Amino acid sequence: MTAAVLLIDRVPLPSGCVETWTLNDPASRNALSEAMVDALLAACEHAATDADLRGVVLRGAGGHFCAGGSLGGIGQPLAAGDADPLVPLNRRFGALLQALCALPQWLIVAVEGAAMGGGFGLVCCADHVLAHTSAQFATPEVTLGIVPAQIAPFVVRRLGPAAARRCLLTGERWDASAAQRWGLVDDLVEGDMNAAVEAAIARHAAAAPQAVAATKRLLLAQPETPLPALLDDAADAFAQALRGPEAPQGLAAFAARKAPPWSAKP
Template identity: 45%
Template sequence: MKTEAITALNTGAVLEITLNRPEVRNAMSLAMVGELRQALAQAESTVGTAQAIRVVVLRGAGGHFCAGGDLKDMAAARMRTLQNAGDAADPIAHVNAEFGHLCAAFANTPLALVVVLEGTVMGGGFGLACVADVAIATETARFRLPETSLGVVPAQIAPFLVERLGYSQAKRLAVTGGRLDAAQALAMGLVHQQVATGEVDAAVQAVLANILACAPGALAATKALMAKARWSAPADLVDEAAAIFSRAVQGPEGQEGTSAFLQKRKPNWVPA
């Protein structure tokens, strides 16, 4: 995959994607959005193969994660809107929706998603932080939700922010033009771990070791069940969850996991 706005490095079962526009603090252009979605889709296409990718690590180059959407794309969309005032299509809405589809794709991936947050975290970057399975922030991370102070709406971020933090905290951030440092983000549950910049790579490796000790199929099924549980009463999921559990127990991962436990060895999905 040829990319310009990101870099993608595959090391065994892990795909590390780096937002690579450091000169603009990794502002998210439409090109970057497309490359991110393509990289994720290609990673997901390997599931079930001998070269399966199991974890995606997402981070930014140059000491920043992401400064939000690229203003050049929005300006171009505004110009197209003015030039084609009679058209039914809305270029600005299209650009905005692309960021939402990106966050939804990463939120719904069956792969484990680890996000490393440094420096500026805004806009679509804030949304990706919200959908991470594991979010690790360094002490340099600064989170911003400035849309309302600019006279616009955090349209695509809002649902993921509500899901991550709950209605009360999400609303507070939105109506105050929210600013958070890493410690505040940790206390609110936006991120799961705060580490010093010099320790971030070791922290990522420790998380990866834990994730790769889990069976990939069971991990994907668990993520899907938990996603459904957000909108369902527990009693409504009893039979479905039982069926999922039964399939897992009788499947190859369940049998291998049980055998490995009894034989006091690592299961075959754990990297050597």
């Protein structure tokens, strides 16, 4: 039996649950095969409508996060008039990056070892990035004569234009400290990554699920939406939150100096 290329582990929280999605092809350092992209897209599709899911942790098996795209189809000649199958394959990876950014839950990415090319792109979709001191980051596509096609907009969104140009146009490698200085990594982890992930989950689980989803929608819309329209949407989201179930519970808990019902704290 072929091992699953994506492992999903669901763990309950005091309210709802959290899933860990583990890229599982250690022999290739978890390269992004077509099967792995499809499995991640399916997981995103399910998560988008899962009311019990509070957050997602994305990791890699075998001491590495993700070595980038699987390039097995490159170099095969095309017959005259044939459509290039690499185009929809590459575009599907872009759809995955969009789906990860659009998750209504918080997304924590935990990086150990290599995060290269497409793996770098996955990191750019995170709400919070943990990197072990062993982590190495790069977008080496241009040094191989390849275009970092689908990841480029997400790298710009995460790092800003100047830092994105630096990494995308040179392919230089960053250790975890450099990646933190350039804004890719939030927290460095010197010891046990599992403990660091648990601490990050506890911090994020203090936030109300519906408020998180609404805030993420606003953040995602911000680059493309004119400011007046964005502020109109934000006002609607604010009013809906105050009139919804979470704000009264959160404000009452604050007044009583208690944890709100969705919090992971005892």
